[in-house]
Amino acid sequence: STIALLPGDGIGPEVCVQARALIDAVATRFNHDFAIEEALIGGAAIDAHADPLPPATVAVCERADAVLLGAVGGPKWSDPNARVRPEQGLLKLRATLGVFANLRPVKPHPVAAKYSPLKPKLLNGVDLLFVRELTGGVYFGEKRREGDVAFDACRYSVQEVERVTRKAALLARGRSGKITHVDKANVLETSRLWRSTVTRVLRDEFPDIALEHVLVDAMAMHLLTKPAEFDVILTENLFGDILTDEASVLGGSMGLLPSASLGDGKAGLYEPIHGSAPDIAGRGIANPYATLLSVALLLRHSLGLDREAVAVEAAVSDALDARVLTRDLTRRNAVSTAEAGAWVVR
């Protein structure tokens, strides 16, 4: 199989070095042949080609079975009024690959959970799977200025909601069989379309799945007051962006959360949910686990290698148990990015 590797900016390259070593180790250990093709994205691609997603990168991704991405962005390219910005590369890649379902699991590991701002008792039994719609909504609607006025259009079609609902429902079947759909149906027309479509798809095609609707403002609170009561959480693009960053605190550190973005056919896209963390970039102290766990998701969802995925997840969990922790998780005896990566590889 072929894996496209897009290190990007900030700590992206550092954590991707560890991911590459892990992929090589999995190949050796389980007797696979993985070809890794690296390409530029984000600020690195702007510097080299004045384009955050150069055609050569698209070509590499389109012929790959899966794409692994580090992170994009940084102060060097952060003027929001610049014509080209690193994030455009990421958004265009998501659209190009058609990865409409972004899976973000949040399951606190006991060692890391100690670093959560939440009281430990609340974290017992937390095991969430966010399914965030990733290629629609206000991210991709028309944006414009008219004199002194700015506009962003949020747009959703029934078909866009149907396909991500089906993905969420299939995933819910393998878990507790329950979906919490989050919207703002008391204000937004798109939310009303979401609400009626999700309700219909589940009633007609997945009558075995239990469904509840929760308003996004209430959910921002419930995620903190009763996180163990939820399982699969289905929502639109912008709400998913906000709620998953919020929920990252349940796991103790952003540095632990992987994500998988899936479509129909083509390559899946795998990325840690943390950003490029320019403040710590280049110092060899970033937490590589979110990226290594993204490799596990890649093995499982794009290459169909579940045994290999489980082995990687177990290795990261063992590393946490053994307190092989980077600086985001401990003040004493912190290991470097390379040490943490090497431990998991071994």
Added chain:
Amino acid sequence: STIALLPGDGIGPEVCVQARALIDAVATRFNHDFAIEEALIGGAAIDAHADPLPPATVAVCERADAVLLGAVGGPKWSDPNARVRPEQGLLKLRATLGVFANLRPVKPHPVAAKYSPLKPKLLNGVDLLFVRELTGGVYFGEKRREGDVAFDACRYSVQEVERVTRKAALLARGRSGKITHVDKANVLETSRLWRSTVTRVLRDEFPDIALEHVLVDAMAMHLLTKPAEFDVILTENLFGDILTDEASVLGGSMGLLPSASLGDGKAGLYEPIHGSAPDIAGRGIANPYATLLSVALLLRHSLGLDREAVAVEAAVSDALDARVLTRDLTRRNAVSTAEAGAWVVR
């Protein structure tokens, strides 16, 4: 002065009974003459007049010096596809009164903070003032369906951003002199207009105020990992809705958080940030403190009665110190809505 009282739905009427008693007590104690005029809004107004904001209610509010609102909404009127919905009354009232700046202070009281899901250490020194833009953005943009597609337009003008920024800056001057502006400028055009406008207004008119910009997803996390580092938080309508509900957990209970919505001239609008809580409505167990604290904000911001406001705030704080707590805050020896209200009045 004249105060319009709109009890609304669910627990709204119950907590407003206590607010009325408090207003009467303040009048007696400080020798004022307050006229209270009650009117219908939300579901109650739909039932009576098939209109969530009847013209008679608008008339009462427009001739008042301030408007105090309980809450709107409930399962009886909750079909999101219904033609008239309770929330429409609230949104129309906000627009009619032109209350573009929604102030939501969050300052945990030690007794209540014990009930926060956050570790106590993190709450030390937390004293936030959210300034949420309330009459623009996606709440008031065009909404439509075109066949199988739904649209919501988010719209902001430079002038809308300027006026709420000035309000926030004046408030920041009376506090730590620092504003955190929250947006999603890496994706939204309206956020880019916000970012440049806020930056310019502060630079040109309030050079004494320190300003930082934070992305909304990062802020959803930082509010939990380092809440004490923020002071005035300025943001657009939808982000403010989500972040203030999230931040309510810092105070231990939604039942403690008041809000003030101010415009230029006309009456200010005061409401607890909690909803109509239909699950506990009519049982006399709702927490009235958020509404009583909203009365304090009303006395201060619309009637210019700061001494009276301070007295009300001190009474609520004393009630918490004395552990006069409703069911949301304690399992043992909980008092009723009426007992809590009476304690504060005394």
